[in-house]
Amino acid sequence: MTNHMNHTFHMVNQSPWPLIGAMGAMITLTGTIKWFHQYEQTLMSIGMITMIMTTIQWWRDITREGTYQGLHTSKVTKGLRWGMILFITSEVFFFVSFFWAFFHSSLSPTNELGSMWPPTGIQVFNPLQIPLLNTAILLSSGVTITWAHHSILENNYNQGLQGLFMTVILGLYFTALQAYEYMESPFTIADSVYGATFFVATGFHGLHVIIGTTFLITCLMRHLTLHFSSNHHMGFEAAAWYWHFVDVVWLFLYISIYWWGS
Amino acid sequence: MVSICKRIALHSSRRNTVYLCVRLANTFMDPKELVTGLEKRELLNEEAGKDPDPYGLAIKRGPGTKDKPTLVSSAFDSRIIGCVCDDESSHINWMWLHKGNSTRCECGFWFKLVEKPPL
Ligand SMILES: [Zn+2]
Numbered sequence: 001m002t003n004h005m006n007h008t009f010h011m012v013n014q015s016p017w018p019l020i021g022a023m024g025a026m027i028t029l030t031g032t033i034k035w036f037h038q039y040e041q042t043l044m045s046i047g048m049i050t051m052i053m054t055t056i057q058w059w060r061d062i063t064r065e066g067t068y069q070g071l072h073t074s075k076v077t078k079g080l081r082w083g084m085i086l087f088i089t090s091e092v093f094f095f096v097s098f099f100w101a102f103f104h105s106s107l108s109p110t111n112e113l114g115s116m117w118p119p120t121g122i123q124v125f126n127p128l129q130i131p132l133l134n135t136a137i138l139l140s141s142g143v144t145i146t147w148a149h150h151s152i153l154e155n156n157y158n159q160g161l162q163g164l165f166m167t168v169i170l171g172l173y174f175t176a177l178q179a180y181e182y183m184e185s186p187f188t189i190a191d192s193v194y195g196a197t198f199f200v201a202t203g204f205h206g207l208h209v210i211i212g213t214t215f216l217i218t219c220l221m222r223h224l225t226l227h228f229s230s231n232h233h234m235g236f237e238a239a240a241w242y243w244h245f246v247d248v249v250w251l252f253l254y255i256s257i258y259w260w261g262s
Numbered sequence: 263m264v265s266i267c268k269r270i271a272l273h274s275s276r277r278n279t280v281y282l283c284v285r286l287a288n289t290f291m292d293p294k295e296l297v298t299g300l301e302k303r304e305l306l307n308e309e310a311g312k313d314p315d316p317y318g319l320a321i322k323r324g325p326g327t328k329d330k331p332t333l334v335s336s337a338f339d340s341r342i343i344g345c346v347c348d349d350e351s352s353h354i355n356w357m358w359l360h361k362g363n364s365t366r367c368e369c370g371f372w373f374k375l376v377e378k379p380p381l
Contacts, residue, residue, distance in 0.1 A: 005380055006337045007319060008300065070299020155293075229293040231305070 008075045010065070017058040024050030059218070066234070067227045077234050084238045088245050091208075095249050098201040099256065105193045106261055113192060117261065122194045123186040127258040130181050134174055135254050138247045141170035145216075145240050152223075155230045164220045164236075167243070171213035178206050201257060205249055212246045215239040326371035331364040335378035343373060 005011075024047055031044030066072040072080070106117040114120030125131060148163025189199040219236045222228065228236060297305055323332045323345075334343055339361045344354040347369035359365050364374040 006335060006378060008304070067296075068298070070297055070301040073300050073304050226296070229296040231293045232296055232301070 008073045010071045010073070010076045012065075015058070015061065017054050017061070020050065021054040021058065024048075024054050063222065063227065063235070067222075067232070072234065080234055080238070084241060088241060091245060095201070095204070095252075098197065098204065099252065102197040102201060102257060102261070105197060113194075117194075119192045119194050122192060124194075124262045125181065125185075125258060127254070127262055130177055131254055131258040134177055135250065137170050137174045137177070138250050141167050141174075142244060142247050144170065145243055149236070149240055152228055152233050152236060153230055157223075160228070161220075161223055164216065164223055168213060168216050168220055171209060171216060171243075175206065175209055175213065178202070178209075198257060201253060205246070205253055208246050208249070212239070212243045215242055323371060326373075328364065328366070328372050331372035331374040333376045334359055334373050335376050336361075337378060337380040341375065345369065345371060345373070347371070 026047075028044060028047030028051055031041070031047045035041050035044050105113075109115050109117045109119060118124045144163050144166040146163075148160050148167060151157075151159035151163055187195045187198075189195050216239050219228075219239045222235065294302070294305060294309075321332065321334055321343075324330060326332050334341070336359075341359055342356055343359050344356045345367040347355055347367065355367055355369070357365065357367065359373055359375045361375050361377070364372045366372050
């Protein structure tokens with residue numbers, strides 16, 4: 001019935017995912033608190049599995065509606081674009097709050113910190129070592145994803161695949177280096193407000209890199225199964241926007257926390 | 263047991279061949295071949311250089327009297343319409359339009375639903 005109408009809007013079908021996803025989020029939250037208090041991870045794991053299964057199947061449905069049912073007309077796509085723009089805007093403000101905390105603490109360090117930044121006793125990372133390499137990696141990944149985008153726009157399947165693949169590899173490389181840096185770190189999240197602001201800001205950024213890489217891997221798999229064409233690749237564009245956002249957040253993190261803050 | 267194994271092996275090897283064929287076709291299709299449904303209709307319409315609003319969502323009001331109501335097409339038995347009653351009006355007057363008799367907006371304009379098969 002959905003295809004037999006005289007308008008351009010997508011009348012969505014009933015879906016279990018909003019409700020199941022909401023329950024998953026609630027179980028994850030409750031389970032995490034349970035883990036904090038009782039060192040018991042079962043409930044949290046159940047919540048996480050529910051969330052992951054929900055996201056996989058929800059986006060699978062959207063892919064089917066868009067690619068196999070042709071329900072994503074230009075008007076619907078416009079709505080999806082606005083949704084992504086507003087989502088990324090909210091993410092920007094999420095990170096603004098962590099930068100606010102960082103500058104609040106670092107611009108006029110309290111007596112307890114030794115009236116200096118980095119605080120007394122904190123041994124910080126050398127910004128010219130792994131952090132600089134990470135900056136180069138993310139900037140290069142911005143180039144490779146633009147390469148993939150232009151290839152898709154010009155109907156060049158192979159170069160689109162190569163560009164996307166290189167972007168995913170660079171994303172994984174970044175995550176591996178951050179994990180290594182975290183293991184080597186001479187301070188912890190419990191070491192003064194420096195450790196707190198550092199690990200909350202870079203940790204949430206790292207989480208976003210992992211989410212962005214997952215998004216790009218999804219696009220890679222959809223590209224392999226020929227889901228995209230020069231005028232049908234909204235999912236890829238959303239992934240590219242998200243990846244650029246993650247890239248820009250890292251530049252701010254590098255400049256303010258790693259470089260100026262050291 | 264042996265026969266089952268043989269069947270599984272045969273079946274999966276055949277599946278692999280099919281898979282290989284798909285993989286060999288690893289090139290973009292013509293965008294027109296990939297799209298389907300409403301999206302395709304929109305693309306073909308655009309290509310033919312037709313009305314940019316193929317669904318006719320914006321309807322110009324005619325005389326709008328009881329005898330000559332503005333005709334609104336739908337593939338269904340009823341639909342919602344919005345009337346911008348006069349030029350200065352700062353809001354849209356929404357109402358249901360049902361198949362059969364014409365409907366009058368608060369402002370005096372008449373509308374009538376006409377059947378139009380889905381595009
Ligand atoms: Zn009216």
